[in-house]
Amino acid sequence: MNVKKVDLSRIKPYGDQMDDGAVQLSFTLPVSNGPRAREAARQLVNSMGFSEVQIVFSEDLSDDFTFFIVYGKTEKFVDYNSIKAIGVESPKMNMEQVDEYISTNIGHPIIVVGATIGTDAHTVGLDSILNMKGFHGDSGLERYRMFEVYNLGSQIAPTELAKKVREVNANVVLVSQVVTQRNIHIKHLTELVDVLEAEGLRDRVLLIAGGPRITHELAVELGYDAGFGAGTMPSDVASYIASEVAKKLL
Amino acid sequence: MNKRIPHLDLDENLVREARKLAKDVTDDVQRFIDVKSTTSVERTVVRLYGIDGIDAEDVPLPNVIVDDVKNGGGLDRGVAYWIANGCIAKSMMPQELAEAVGRREFSLMDLPPQNEGLVAEKIDEMTKSAIEHITEIRETRDRMLEELGDPPQPYLYVIVATGNIYEDVVQARAAVKEGADIVAVIRSTAQSLLDYVPYGATTEGYGGTYATQENFKIMRAALDEVQQEVGRYVRLTNYASGLCMPEITAMGALEGLDFLLNDSMYGILFRNINMIRTFVDQYTSRLISAYSHITINTGEDNYIKTSDPIDRAHTVTTSQLINEQFALKSYMKPEYMGIGHAFEIDPDVTNGLLYEIAHAMLTRELFPQATPKYMPPTRHMTGNIFKGYAMNSLYNLVSIMTGQSIQLLGMLTEAIHTPFLQDRYLAISNAKYVFNNAKDIGNEIVFKSDGFIQKRANEVLENAVKLLEHVKAVGLISAIEEGTFGDISRKRDEGKGGDGVFTKGEDYYNPILEAIIEELRGESV
Numbered sequence: 001m002n003v004k005k006v007d008l009s010r011i012k013p014y015g016d017q018m019d020d021g022a023v024q025l026s027f028t029l030p031v032s033n034g035p036r037a038r039e040a041a042r043q044l045v046n047s048m049g050f051s052e053v054q055i056v057f058s059e060d061l062s063d064d065f066t067f068f069i070v071y072g073k074t075e076k077f078v079d080y081n082s083i084k085a086i087g088v089e090s091p092k093m094n095m096e097q098v099d100e101y102i103s104t105n106i107g108h109p110i111i112v113v114g115a116t117i118g119t120d121a122h123t124v125g126l127d128s129i130l131n132m133k134g135f136h137g138d139s140g141l142e143r144y145r146m147f148e149v150y151n152l153g154s155q156i157a158p159t160e161l162a163k164k165v166r167e168v169n170a171n172v173v174l175v176s177q178v179v180t181q182r183n184i185h186i187k188h189l190t191e192l193v194d195v196l197e198a199e200g201l202r203d204r205v206l207l208i209a210g211g212p213r214i215t216h217e218l219a220v221e222l223g224y225d226a227g228f229g230a231g232t233m234p235s236d237v238a239s240y241i242a243s244e245v246a247k248k249l250l
Numbered sequence: 251m252n253k254r255i256p257h258l259d260l261d262e263n264l265v266r267e268a269r270k271l272a273k274d275v276t277d278d279v280q281r282f283i284d285v286k287s288t289t290s291v292e293r294t295v296v297r298l299y300g301i302d303g304i305d306a307e308d309v310p311l312p313n314v315i316v317d318d319v320k321n322g323g324g325l326d327r328g329v330a331y332w333i334a335n336g337c338i339a340k341s342m343m344p345q346e347l348a349e350a351v352g353r354r355e356f357s358l359m360d361l362p363p364q365n366e367g368l369v370a371e372k373i374d375e376m377t378k379s380a381i382e383h384i385t386e387i388r389e390t391r392d393r394m395l396e397e398l399g400d401p402p403q404p405y406l407y408v409i410v411a412t413g414n415i416y417e418d419v420v421q422a423r424a425a426v427k428e429g430a431d432i433v434a435v436i437r438s439t440a441q442s443l444l445d446y447v448p449y450g451a452t453t454e455g456y457g458g459t460y461a462t463q464e465n466f467k468i469m470r471a472a473l474d475e476v477q478q479e480v481g482r483y484v485r486l487t488n489y490a491s492g493l494c495m496p497e498i499t500a501m502g503a504l505e506g507l508d509f510l511l512n513d514s515m516y517g518i519l520f521r522n523i524n525m526i527r528t529f530v531d532q533y534t535s536r537l538i539s540a541y542s543h544i545t546i547n548t549g550e551d552n553y554i555k556t557s558d559p560i561d562r563a564h565t566v567t568t569s570q571l572i573n574e575q576f577a578l579k580s581y582m583k584p585e586y587m588g589i590g591h592a593f594e595i596d597p598d599v600t601n602g603l604l605y606e607i608a609h610a611m612l613t614r615e616l617f618p619q620a621t622p623k624y625m626p627p628t629r630h631m632t633g634n635i636f637k638g639y640a641m642n643s644l645y646n647l648v649s650i651m652t653g654q655s656i657q658l659l660g661m662l663t664e665a666i667h668t669p670f671l672q673d674r675y676l677a678i679s680n681a682k683y684v685f686n687n688a689k690d691i692g693n694e695i696v697f698k699s700d701g702f703i704q705k706r707a708n709e710v711l712e713n714a715v716k717l718l719e720h721v722k723a724v725g726l727i728s729a730i731e732e733g734t735f736g737d738i739s740r741k742r743d744e745g746k747g748g749d750g751v752f753t754k755g756e757d758y759y760n761p762i763l764e765a766i767i768e769e770l771r772g773e774s775v
Contacts, residue, residue, distance in 0.1 A: 028672045059675075062427035067672040122439075123520075124629055127556050131737065136596065153522065153738075155443060184456045212633065212665050230633050230665065 010077040021074040023050065026067070033058055033066040041068045050074055086217045088226045090240040095139055098238045102146035105246040112141060112241070114174035115152035115161050118188035122178035123154045125211055129174065129234045138233040147238070158188075158195040165201055172241050177211040185213065186222065193223040206244050208237065255653035256695035258615045258707050264715055265616065271718035272571035275726050280579055282526060282727075283533045287758065289445070289750035290527075291534045292316045292329040294496040297504075298380040298762050299333060299344045302463065304449045305352035312497065313446045314352045322359025326755030330762070334372040338364040344376060377761040381769075384503045388542045391506050394474075398483040401431045404624070404649050404657035405485070406681055411436035411668040413455035415465045419472040424671055426476045426484050429678045432509060432656065434487035435469055436668070437461050442492030442521045443746055447501070461488050461498050466505035485509055487547070491517055493527070493747045496534040503542035509588065509656075510539060513549035514576045515569065518730060519738045520552055524748035525727060534763060536580035541766045543586060547656070548573040551592030551625035553736045559594040563609050564713035565735055566591055570613065571718065572726070574620070581770035584619035588656055592625035593645040597637075601702065603644060608706035610652040611697075615707070624649050626660030635662040639680065646684035651692050657681060 004018040015022025025045060031037050038055045045053045050072025057069040093101060102110060114130050116123055127140075130151045134140035141147045150168055152161065165173055175192060177185035189209055196202040202223075209219040210228040219227025225244065228237055293312035303311050319325050319332045336347045339361040351358060363369075408430045410418040415435070422433045436458035441448070451468060452459035459465050470486055477484040485508035490499040495512065502510050514532050517523035539546050550566040550573075557565070570589045577587050591613045595602040613622050626645050631638045642660035649657050659677040661669045669677075697703045721729040733739035 026672065028670065061671055061675045062424040065424055065671055067675055124555055128629075131556070136598070154520070155440070 008080040011080045012077045013074065019077075021076075023072055023074055025070045025072065027070075028061060028065050028067050030065055032063055033060045037066045038068075041066075041070060045070050045072050048072075049076060086220065088216050088228065088236075088240055090236075090243045092236070093239040093242070094235055095144055095238070098235065098242045099145045101242050101246070105242075106146075106249060109146045109148045110172060110241060110245050111148045111150075111168055111170045112172040112174060113150045113152065113161065113164050113168060113170040114176070115156040115164075116154045116176045116178070117156050117158055117161060117192055118177075118184070123176070125178055126151065126174070126176035129176075129210065129232070129237055134234045136233070138235050140234045141238055144238060146242075158192040161192065162195050162199050162201055165196070165205060166199070170205055171245055172206045172208065174208050174210065174237070177209065177214065185211065186218075189219075189222050189224070206241060206248065208241070210237070255614055255692040256611070256651070256697055258611045258697060259699060259704055260612070260615055260711060261708060264708070264711055268567075268571055268616075268711065268715050268718060269575075271715065271722050272568075272575045274722050275718065276572060276575040276579060278722075279529055279576075279726050280533075283530050285754055286526060286530045286751055287325075287328065287754050287760065288527055288530050288747075288752070289316050289320065289325075290494050290531055290747075291496050291760070292319075292325065293494070294500045294534055294538070295329050295760060295762050296333070296344075296348070297497055297500045298384070299330075299376050300380065300383075301333075301344050301348040303345070303349065303352075308449070309352075310446050310449055311348040311352050315348050315358070318351055318357050319359060322357055324359050325752055327757050328754070328759045330373055330376075330759055331369065331757075332358045334369045334376060335364050336361055337372055337376075338368050373759075373761050377765055380762055381765050384538075384542055387504065387506050391508065392543060394477075395483045398477055398481060401482050403621070403653075403655045404681075404685065405431040405655065406678055407432040407434065407487070407623075407656055407658045408674050408677065409434045409436055409658075409669065411458050413438070413457070413459060414453045415451050415459045415468050416453065418459065419469060421671060421674070422469065422472060423476050425674050425678070426473065426480055428675050429682055430484070430674070431482070432485040432487055433469070433473060434509070434658075435459060435461075435465065437489045441489075441494075442517065442523070445493045445747060445750065447494050447497050461501070463501045463505060466501055466507060470506050485545075487511070490535050490539070490546075491549075492521060493517075493523060493531075493750070495528075495531040496538065499535040499538045499544070502544055503538050507544060509545045509547055510535075511549065512536065512539065512546040513552075513590070514573050515730065515735060516549040516552060518740050518745065519736045520549075522740060522745050524745035524751065525730060525740060525742055526751050527745070527747040530751060532576065533580060536577055536582055537763060537766050537770070540577070540580045540582035540586065540770055545586045545588045545621060546577065546582070547588035547623045548590040550590040551594070554592055554594045555629050557737045559592070559596075559609075560599070560605055562737075563605075563710045564717055566609070567612060567616070567710055567714035568717045568721070569735060570617065571714065574617065581767070581774050584617065585621060587617065587620040588623040589613060589617045589620045590623050590625065593627050593648060593660075594625075594629055597627075597630050597641055603648070604702050605706060606644075606648050607652060608703040609710065610648050610654065611703065612707040612710055614652050614654065616711075621655035623656040623658065624654040625658050626664070628660075628664050631660075631664035633666055635666075638662045638664060639676065642677065642680055643684055646681050647688055647691075650685045650688050651695065653692055 012019045012021045042053050053072045128135035131140040132142045142149045207224045208226050209224045212230045214227045216227040296312040336358045408425045410421045438455045439457040448460040451464045473484045487509035490510040490512045517528045518525045550569045627641045639662040661673045663673045
């Protein structure tokens with residue numbers, strides 16, 4: 001049978017066959033359900049550039065809101081060959097390899113200070129990277145022989161964090177931001193860069209941001225060395241720190 | 251209530267032993283609590299005397315009054331005396347008096363001592379009126395609950411978190427129409443460390459709205475309206491935690507809140523609040539909740555968000571038992587104890603569901619009269635909303651099977667954003683589907699006597715008893731210093747708000763708490 005092969009110069013969503021462009025969407029409109037609401041949803045999705053729009057489900061959420069599940073097909077495509085992504089690039093090592101790498105290339109433990117800053121009280125992300133226990137069987141940085149970790153916990157003021165960096169002579173600063181309402185995380189993250197710069201500490205440390213809504217691209221834009229988003233394992237961060245700190249020393 | 255739940259054979263001697271140990275542990279702490287008060291406890295008294303509002307610099311009047319007395323060196327007598335003395339000296343009502351102090355017209359401490367008999371009479375009058383006021387609110391709520399009807403358990407509990415109380419109202423109304431029984435208004439994350447309660451309505455909060463009396467009033471009014479439309483009582487939740495724990499409870503009592511998040515150790519561990527401050531504050535807070543028929547929700551779910559839910563399951567049980575004993579010390583009836591736990595085991599664990607059932611059964615069986623609050627998966631929600639929705643279905647199944655009381659609905663978009671309108675709708679649909687489809691499943695289940703679930707539940711209980719033995723031996727305060735709970739260590743002299751703790755003087759008098767205790771004690775005999 002003749003199966004269409006992927007054309008990397010123009011890739012499209014794959015539903016059940018190559019290049020069908022099938023996309024699923026769900027959203028709520030602030031009107032009550034009925035034929036008129038469904039037509040409105042159809043036209044809206046049409047106007048987004050989708051064809052063959054099917055409203056497969058609609059239901060009242062309350063008097064004034066309707067939830068829709070919609071399928072449509074897109075004609076849009078991207079040229080995969082020309083795509084460049086900014087991501088953290090480092091060799092992937094496990095805990096033993098990282099410890100070994102640091103022993104050989106750096107010769108002393110790397111000092112890491114971590115905190116969630118500003119009003120953010122959520123430490124789940126930070127803890128899963130730093131705590132012994134780690135995440136999903138991947139041990140946290142505290143368990144590594146060659147990391148000396150100071151986990152300051154939640155709601156730490158940037159100035160307080162800077163003080164600790166100076167006090168322990170940290171090589172790495174790890175900040176986690178989880179609460180993201182109204183982009184408050186960006187304000188907090190920027191504030192920390194300003195403080196570190198004002199105190200002359202920025203160039204001395206490797207500055208890393210993490211959290212479900214953080215991307216490497218965003219972190220770099222905000223003045224960080226790297227950003228780690230959802231799905232990051234402690235060993236990903238450890239490998240990156242080890243190789244970057246080694247580079248810095250060269 | 252008619253809970254149809256399967257039975258778990260717990261070693262009854264072990265259950266008795268666990269309770270006895272938890273009682274001993276909390277008796278020990280209560281001795282510290284009884285001789286101390288805090289600035290926030292005193293501000294609670296001020297609020298219950300009807301003082302509200304802010305001064306020209308936006309400082310809440312309860313803070314103005316307590317700071318005035320504190321700076322003058324009179325706080326160890328309790329703030330009530332100074333207010334009554336001031337009211338007599340100036341022939342003013344408490345609110346007028348507070349406003350005048352707020353304008354810096356005088357200090358309560360500079361007023362000459364008035365006739366003792368008159369002051370005592372004034373205190374009685376103010377206290378009587380304060381107690382009557384919160385009693386009336388309690389009776390109104392109880393009556394509404396009876397008239398509109400208590401929905402079947404598990405209650406569907408949802409969260410609104412827009413940061414704008416008026417937008418929260420829109421979302422809450424929609425959620426109630428979809429079937430929510432309980433609405434929790436998420437509090438701004440920064441509030442726990444504020445040593446005052448902000449004033450007025452919040453329209454631009456970060457990570458939620460502030461717990462303010464005005465916000466409570468706005469949401470309560472909206473729910474009172476929508477509950478008439480849907481014909482069932484809708485409960486309102488907020489957070490009595492942080493440095494203003496008892497004040498927020500007083501505001502809850504004044505505005506007719508039904509649920510307050512209130513843990514005996516959460517603030518110490520997760521917000522680094524001084525432990526004596528927390529223990530003293532939670533005692534006052536729970537007395538008011540017990541009096542006002544407010545259900546407290548304890549925070550054990552948090553332990554297994556930071557440490558392993560299987561290895562450390564017994565720390566949840568231990569904390570539940572400690573929370574129960576602290577609540578009993580505040581004469582709280584078991585039905586107002588929303589004992590916390592959570593469905594947080596890594597979904598990749600083989601037979602993870604059996605562990606969850608065992609842990610949930612243990613909570614249910616240990617606290618048969620309580621209204622356990624079950625918390626949804628959060629730490630293993632990855633952004634894969636489809637997997638997350640499946641996990642929430644299993645969570646709902648465990649809840650209906652094991653007879654939980656309060657179901658905080660899991661959101662498929664957990665870890666992505668605060669819930670969209672449709673996320674809440676999908677969560678409610680999921681719970682309704684599972685709760686109806688498996689309604690009497692608990693009635694049909696018998697756990698094998700030598701099976702995994704029975705063994706696991708007893709194992710967790712044994713470990714909890716061992717831990718309680720240790721906690722009793724070293725004392726709760728030292729146990730917290732050792733990092734026993736949530737793998738977090740806090741020192742007794744450290745933490746925020748320690749400067750607000752003071753030792754009661756010989757003439758210390760807190761007439762409101764005394765009145766509440768007297769009445770609760772009367773009920774409990």
